[in-house]
Amino acid sequence: MEITVGRLSLYRRILNELSLRKIAHVYSHNLAAKAGITAAAVRRDMMVIGFSGSPSKGYNVDDLVRHISGLIDHPDGQKIALIGVGNLGRALISFFHGHRPKLTIEAAFDIDEGKVNRVVSGCRAYPLERLEAIIDEQGITAAVIAVPAAAAQDIARRLVKAGVTGILNFAPVPLQVPPDVYTEDIDITMAMEKVAYFTRQHHTKRGEA
């Protein structure tokens, strides 16, 4: 199940798009082509999540969306804190605003006085001192780190201490966190350097998220 979660998120997005276009059913090879993987992998994922299709019609789009949502969305929704209200932080806030109802950036934090105590795309920005208090008050369990590299590790430490158990890290440093805290690193420099390298090789391999 672990490895599948990322793909489920991708499937759901593709399926939502199909649903909007009033497409009721999809075959494994259709979904595979759109997701950039093989039909066998799609069928295996369906098996893993216990979802069945029909050999004549394929998979029901809306049912599958609901099935995936039941697995990956928290029924009551989850609140996220964002640390660092720079360009990247603001991009993330506006990107998530109204995007995934079950997953909301509930509070943003910054060390810069000029960026706080106001509302950015529907999200309240607070001074960094209030991090622990607001995480606790609001019952926030996950956080996004969008601060400079030098500040990231200390923010991570504070987040973990305040009870956060999942971190999405955009700072270009691998975070040191206890083993029970899940971290996902989005390393933009690495991604860019990979692209630069493979641009020079005429390579065929497609990247993944």
Add this chain to the structure above:
Amino acid sequence: MEITVGRLSLYRRILNELSLRKIAHVYSHNLAAKAGITAAAVRRDMMVIGFSGSPSKGYNVDDLVRHISGLIDHPDGQKIALIGVGNLGRALISFFHGHRPKLTIEAAFDIDEGKVNRVVSGCRAYPLERLEAIIDEQGITAAVIAVPAAAAQDIARRLVKAGVTGILNFAPVPLQVPPDVYTEDIDITMAMEKVAYFTRQHHTKRGEA
């Protein structure tokens, strides 16, 4: 070699940090701990790239930085175009500005008149119509897509037609490109949904870039 490129980029960043701290040598297990992998994997990577250490001192930090740079940097530098000068685009421009001398965002493009014909963190922003002309003039080979999902596929098509062979895609849609074009997707929604999911499981697995 393919899989290693991402890790080489990470190693180099860690090594640069060590170099600044005047640390001349590093053992595989030191580097492994900082990179979040095993010592065996580090030694294997060193073998793959043909770099030797000494059993008494470990690997020479500065030599290794140079060795990695020789492999992954283009000797003459590479120019990158960025499409979409929103919050995310601006974050990327300022992040890369002066960051990697061999890898520069040379030109930015946007459809919005208000965002173009000016300089953002040292990068000139042009109207989208001039995309093909400037890619050609400047000899740009790679591009970053930071536009809304709906516009991404058409931008990708134009980039490929203009001769770009590597794309870093931040739009939440898998791009359809010819097999000789390398694409790397950074899927923020997927990453966030993974974090949200694994935050609920008390899972130990650490994510990767």
Add this chain to the structure above:
DNA sequence: TAGATTGTTAATCGATTAACAATC
């Protein structure tokens, strides 16, 4: 020398793919 680390092969692990009987 004794002790630790490197370099490298072999074993392990896990994910992806191929194949095909069951199904519509």
Add this chain to the structure above:
DNA sequence: TAGATTGTTAATCGATTAACAATC
């Protein structure tokens, strides 16, 4: 029915890890 697709097992593939002789 004939034809295509699903569901699932077995085979393949590739990357990671363990192990250990060679080395400093």
